[in-house]
Amino acid sequence: MILKVENLSKDYLAGKNLVSALKDINLEIEKGDFIGIMGPSGSGKSTLLYLLGGLDKPTNGDIVLDGENIASFSDYSATLVRRRNIGFVFQFFNLLPTLTAEENIMLPLIIDGKNPKKYRERLELILDKTGLLQRRNHKPDQLSGGEQQRVALARALITEPAIILADEPTGNLDSKTSVSIMSLLKEASVLFNQTIVMVTHDPRAAAYADRLVFLRDGEITEQSKFAEDADLNERLHDILIAQERLGY
Numbered sequence: 001m002i003l004k005v006e007n008l009s010k011d012y013l014a015g016k017n018l019v020s021a022l023k024d025i026n027l028e029i030e031k032g033d034f035i036g037i038m039g040p041s042g043s044g045k046s047t048l049l050y051l052l053g054g055l056d057k058p059t060n061g062d063i064v065l066d067g068e069n070i071a072s073f074s075d076y077s078a079t080l081v082r083r084r085n086i087g088f089v090f091q092f093f094n095l096l097p098t099l100t101a102e103e104n105i106m107l108p109l110i111i112d113g114k115n116p117k118k119y120r121e122r123l124e125l126i127l128d129k130t131g132l133l134q135r136r137n138h139k140p141d142q143l144s145g146g147e148q149q150r151v152a153l154a155r156a157l158i159t160e161p162a163i164i165l166a167d168e169p170t171g172n173l174d175s176k177t178s179v180s181i182m183s184l185l186k187e188a189s190v191l192f193n194q195t196i197v198m199v200t201h202d203p204r205a206a207a208y209a210d211r212l213v214f215l216r217d218g219e220i221t222e223q224s225k226f227a228e229d230a231d232l233n234e235r236l237h238d239i240l241i242a243q244e245r246l247g248y
Contacts, residue, residue, distance in 0.1 A: 001064075002162055002195050003029040003052070008061030008071075010047055010218075021047045023218045025061070029163075034189040034196045036209030038239075040248050043215040045199045046167060052197060053086050053165045054078035066162040083112050087156025087164040089185075091171040093148040095140045095155075101147075102127070102136040105154045112159075119158060126154045129191065130184060146177035153184055157192065164188070166198040170205050182208045203243065207235035214246055221246055 008025040011018055022044045029035055037045050050056040052063060054070050063071040070081050082088075095104045105123065106116045116123075127133045130150040140148055149169065156164050166185065170178035186208045188194045200206050214222040224242060226235050 001028060002031040002033075002066055003027070003197075004062075004064040005052070006062045006064075008048075008051065008063065009059045010044075010051060010056070011059045021218050022051070022058075025218075025220060027213065027220070029195060029197065031195055032189065032193040034186065034208070034210045035198065036206040036212045037197065037199045037215065038201065038203075038206055038212060038243075038248070039215035039221075041201075042217075044218040045215055047218075048215070049165050049167055049197065049199050052163075053088060054082050083108060084159060085162040087159065087161040089149070089152050089156050089164060089166040089169045091168040093140070093145075093152045093172075095148055095151055097140050100137050100139055101132055101143065101151045101154075104140070104151050105158055108155060108159050122160070123158065126157050129187065130154045144177075145173055146180055149173060149177075149181050150184065153181070153188065157188060157194065160192075161194075163195045163197060166196060166200075168200055168202075169198065170200070170202060175204075178202070178205065203236055203239040204232075206239055207232045212239065212242070214242065214248070216246065216248075 005025055005027040008022055010022040011020050025048065037048065039045050051058050058071050061071060062069050066085060070078060073081065109116050109119055127136055130153060132150055132154060135143060135147055170181055173181060182205050185196060189196050198209060206212060211223065211225045213220055222242065
């Protein structure tokens with residue numbers, strides 16, 4: 001078990017009103033799982049992802065990542081966990097414009113005081129698998145949107161994190177590029193036995209996951225696992241049926 005969430009809740013004050021963004025969420029994720037989180041706008045998808053990544057603190061509940069309950073960590077300890085054990089892939093890439101692709105990828109190692117030379121072999125493998133070998137010395141403004149997202153994925157992989165959290169990773173990409181990025185995420189989950197939790201509103205992106213978690217009004221309404229031999233079209237069909245059944 002790489003991640004276990006127990007009775008996780010998150011409340012916010014909106015003016016004088018208390019808003020429950022998440023209500024008693026329970027979730028278990030094993031190493032190598034590729035989980036898709038879906039739900040309508042306001043269902044709590046991004047809130048859950050931010051809590052899992054230590055970017056926010058829950059009101060109640062536990063988040064046990066690789067044996068440590070990060071829900072109770074101080075801000076400093078949570079920062080170290082994010083730096084060393086969690087990879088992030090966001091919709092808008094978040095690359096530093098003055099750095100090359102390779103420098104952006106290696107940045108988490110440098111910030112953490114690690115010797116980049118020890119990661120050269122892994123870097124070359126990741127550059128190869130993400131198709132960036134010939135673009136490694138280009139800066140973000142010299143790369144397409146799809147290439148920038150590949151750099152973001154490579155950056156998330158370089159530290160060998162316990163888990164990668166992806167928030168709408170195809171939301172800023174055209175359909176053809178989205179297929180390419182989702183294929184890479186799927187390949188990463190298999191090649192590196194990488195655990196991935198992805199928030200998406202796109203059924204086509206969700207079809208690449210192995211298991212889906214559906215949220216509504218801050219609660220898990222359903223979880224489903226695809227058959228191992230199901231192809232993308234079969235998975236997409238099942239997702240559309242589930243969305244219709246759940247009223248999404």
